[in-house]
Amino acid sequence: MSLKRIYTTVFLVVLAVMLGIVAFSSWYTVDQSEQAVIQTFGKVEEGISEPGLHFKMPWPIQTVEKLSKETFSLQFGYEEKNGEVVEFTSDTKMITGDENIVLADMVVMWKITNPGKYLYNSDDPQAVLYNATSASLRSIIGSSQIDEALTSGKGQIEVEVFDLLTSLMEKYDVGISVTAVKLQDVELPNAEVRKAFTNVTDARETMNTKINEANRYRNQKMNEAEGEKDAIISRAEGEKAARVEQARGDVARFNSLYAEYVNAPDLTRKRLILETMEEVLPYAEIYIMNDDGNTMKYFPIRPMERTETTGTTPKPPTTQEGSGTNE
Known part of the structure; x- marks a missing residue:
């Protein structure tokens, strides 16, 4: 075999390998639950969110990173493993605005809205989200009263945490958008304090019940008094009208008698x-x-x-x- 023929064979093999690489690396598929970002020599060019078959420049000119479009769940203050719940008390312990200690954990629903920023604006964007959730929840709990945090104020706390967390994630610009937040539990730190607070809550509910019953009794008596007053006024008006008519009749009778008396x-x-x-x-x-x-x-x-x-x-x-x- 001549040297020229060997060179020709090697060239054809290399060309075939290169063509194979170009063919296989120039086309990629994006699933309906995925989104992709194209990088040219490591620089982010654009994001692809439409599903289907797409073309790009062959490797190593352009590469593709695929990320999920689904909504993720961040568990703040606890973690579920194999059906068991592991709590992180150091993360959930907070001080309310009236200087009481509570334990608060939360679930944050989030999704990747900018794949390029998610990949390259932060080393760990989920850690950024976790820390931002902690800061937001502590800020709102710190400005709330303990009664609000433990009872009827949870809905308002969730709204305020969502607004603050959304603004923080926009400021950090790591390609994450928060879709919802949900307070899981807001508890007192130990059983003795929880029992004392429960007793106070029960006493307050009993007080409200008694006040409501007293108001109903007062309204009932006022309505009865109003009805009796109206009945008395109605009877008085009727008696007044009867006496007026009787007086008019007596006057007419007297006038008639007087006329007869004048005649005889x-x-x-x-x-x-x-x-x-x-x-x-x-x-x-x-x-x-x-x-x-x-x-x-x-x-x-x-x-x-x-x-x-x-x-x-x-x-x-x-x-x-x-x-x-x-x-």
Whole structure:
């Protein structure tokens, strides 16, 4: 075999290897759950997030780094291993704004939004996120009261931690975006303190219950009093209207009697006397006398009327001579 032929064979082998490298390193695939970043001689050029087959310059000119697009979970203050929870008390121990000690842990949901910055702006971007979470949570807990941290203020604490942590990650610029935060547990440091706080909380709830019951009782009594007041006012208004109408009727009756009296004063006077006696002495027998003083005979109509009305036998009329009303 000649030397020329050997050189030709070696050249063809090298060329085939180079062509193979170019062919295999110029195409790459990005999955739907992935995102890629292209580097030209180590410099980040662009990020690729669209799934599918893509072309690049062959190695070693350009290289590709692929990262996941899924949402990750950062467990602050504890770690789950093989179904067991390992707590890091030194990380979760914090001081509240009213100088009480609590243990607070949190879950942070995050994702990679800039692969280039995630790869090259920090040696350990997840450590940056962990430290930023610690700083944010301690800052918010440090400005909150212990009652808020342990009871109804957890939602507001989560909102404030999310806002502060988001602003810190934007400032650190490591390609990470925080999507959500969730407080897991906020506890007191030991069982004795937890029991004391529970007793205080129970007493406060009992106080609130008693206050609510007292307010309901007060409202009930006030409503009853208002109803009674309205009823009294309504009865008074009705009685007022009745008395006014009665007074008007009495005035009209008096005016009518007065008009009759003006026309026939003697007759009207005698009639009024007789009517008054009937009202004052309803069971008395009235005798009408002549001017000579002799008793007149009369027919006892009234006893018979009472007998027909009541169905009883009338008593014998009483005869009184020399007394009665003159007509």
